[in-house]
Amino acid sequence: MAHDYSFPQELLTLPIADRISYFQQYTMAHPKLLIAAEKLKNAIDNPGFFSLIFLFGPTGVGKTTLLRRITQRLLASFHKEMELDKGFIPIANIEVATPEFSNFDWKDFYLRALGVLQDPCIQLPSYGRITNLKLKTSLEAALKHRRLKVFCLDEAQNLSKVASGRKLRDQTDCIKSLANLTQVKFVLAGTYDLLILRNLSAQLCRRSLDIHFERYKVENEEDLKAFRGVVQTFQRHLPFEEEPDLLKYWDFCYERSFGCVGILKDWLSQALATALLDGAKTLTLSHLKSSAYSHEQCMIIFNETRLGEKQLEFTPDSSALRIALGLESHHGSATHSTSQTTNTTNTKSRRSTTGNTKPQRRPVGGGENVG
Template identity: 65%
Template sequence: MNDNEGFPHKLLEQSIEERIAYFKNYTMAHPKLLSASQKLMLTVEEPAATSLMFLFGPTGVGKTTLLRRMTQKLLEATRPDMERDKGFIPIAGVETVTPEFSNFDWKDFYLRTLTVLKDPCIEFPISQRMTNLKLRMSVEGALRHRRLKVFYIDEAQNLSKVASGRKLRDQTDCIKSLANITHVQFILAGTYELLILRNLSAQLCRRSQDIHLERYKADNLEDLRAFQGIVQTFQRHLPLQIEPDLLKHWDFCYERCVGCVGILKDWLSRALFSALLKGDKTLTFSDLESHALKTEQCIILLNEALHGEEQLNSRRDTNALRAALGLEVATDVTPETLQTSAKKTRHHAVVGQPLPQRRPVGGGHNAC
């Protein structure tokens, strides 16, 4: 179905549960999601030396939706192979649990992995008493036997929860080792807390790929137009008798989801459920307002997003790299900087002395 057509109108004859389920299951191929999805699929199809992919972004931006979208694509692409080999699983994944006592539980991770891979050993109670080493070997065997292409770990920022004395690098080394031994690509998906686990060694830098699923930003005209289109598309897919005019309140929608599509969709799902229970024919601004996140919650979400985005700002790192390599450091020349420079020159210039100027690269003198 085309997104512009909206929901199937026969839904209006269905139960509240079915209408809610339709909207919850509806996914939109919006620009940010498509961009991250294309980069992810390209890396899966042509990994080169990449064994780990870091998929990160702010909470509620749609990372889980992206993983679900990729899963559907891989399952469709490999359906003939799966029909020929009933043991073949092209893609699988787990969601890590928040650890108790700030210590990531590897045993729990191995058991969950064996469960999703439908490994026979998980059916025996003895697996609960196996050591981490034996469980890991079982995971290695299951990944090879199932001939996986991709294994993803959602909420992977929980890997950064380590016991006192344990190195963060050990966490990613365990995953990288699994990937290398089994020839399976691993995706670590999580919030910006995941950033602490990347680039912990030169080898990890070489073997990993960063995929940033960004939020929409109001100071970017292209993002702003895309976000307004997203709001309009969502309003068309709300299974209500009268289509609500959410676009009229797009700025309020943006304000209370801080540009994250997943937050917006969850918010609209709550409002839709409430409206259907009341027997309302549409959504009003009052419905939006009563189910929106509080201002203080949005500020926390925004601050976390801004901090993560700042960590990914590589402009200053580029100059540091060029300087370390002995290359000429690029400078941004703008009318403002030129005016500032001219004022400083007029103030500090001494009569009879030549003004400082850049010499030709190589240190030689020009012949006149």
């Protein structure tokens, strides 16, 4: 019986490691990814508007995959220019390291950034002893020399790891300064912990853009349909002799992934490895259960996710802004409209008295009798 495989059939004859590697490298253009990718593309292609782009969402939603797709797109679009100028790098990516001792390490950041830009000075033995200021100056020069368009900082929530809350603004000010001086757009991608770095100043509000990469929510009918489609696509690309029926267990897939495609894929990769090492011809519910996050782990991840989502769901009363601007009074009435109405009423009142005598006492009989 012939099988209609969605993966290269020769994979079934290759070693287990190759079959696992195939699935790990497979990505799909699902709806939530496409929405976030379109917003990010527009922000990057728009000249001069936003120098900082905050890309945030739950852990495991697919932010790193999105950055890879954007990188591939930009490299492809600038391919000819890169052939003519070997020193031209249109886009670069680094992962912001978690600080070792609570305080963010700018020297480590500068060195990593210079390394990915292939700065020749990074090879000098004494380079690690150079001051932060000189490293920052070197990075500015490297960004200009490479004519970089976009610099993506993955795990950017680590920028918020500072000993004092007062230093948070310094963190974003430093990145904003780099962006302004070099005309490079910085994409800060991270979990909801990144939210604390947003809107720390009027300048930052004006020059930054927020992009929320959301998970699929089962209470939304369109999301549910899309998530089931994701599950079905993944099951067709799992390199087994017999295609597994993951749709039968879609609710369990959702329960342990919270609607995050990245979590689901990592989980399925682990289950795939477990099944292949067991010599199984397909993936079963038993393999799924043995590879899933524990209930305790799921609750921790989900609670952090909901906390971040709730921060974005909160919308302050717009009347506070209108009152501060003088557009409304504290009683909720529009100041300008009220004044205008009062003036209009007074005008109408004056007009209505034209031709009418004012009230006064008259003599009984109206004066002399008519004879």
